Amino acid sequence: MSTATASMKECIENCQECQTTCADMLTSHCLSEGGDHVGQDHVKLMLDCIAACAACVDFMSRNSDHHAHYCKACAEICKACADSCEKVGNMDKCVKCCRKCHESCSSMAS
Template identity: 75%
Template sequence: MSTATANRQDCIKNCQQCQTMCADQLTSHCLVEGGEHLQQEHVQLMLDCIAACKACIDFMSRNSEYHAFYCNACAEVCKACADNCEKVGDMDSCVACCRKCEQSCSAMAAASLNA
């Protein structure tokens, strides 16, 4: 397996974990906690992160020549989601997962756009 393929597989895995973590946290944590966890901005960012990760996975899985654009967008959404989850508080696992996905997608986008 080439380094590019290994990096793509790692990025797909990180996106899958982030998508799953955000969905789980939204439904099993935020809905239970209420308050700031149900603020429109927070819920919107969680849903955006789930959707961005899903799209990114799809484009990378198909080896689309446009996957770098999706990785770049996913990294931005993951950063915004992590920042917001940090601000809301009591969402450390979500913050960590989003940051890991952000780093992975940023690296994937940079490597692909510079190739």
């Protein structure tokens, strides 16, 4: 990864943090809370966010010429996930990491 820029390395770290935080919150928090936390749209968004972050890490870690496409999609998904987590409530950790990931992926997509 010696060819990765500092901003790419930061984005990889943000994606990894978002992926693990969302996975942890989904399994340890949402499933036990029930209600809106396990609503189909919310759970699907969280799973999409986890998968999008993993794909971004994969493409950026090998410095793929196509990483910007994945970063653009990941930024959109992370924003939607943050909005959903904010709406559901009591998910500040997810909201924070998704917003951070949205920002760094947006900068990688341009």
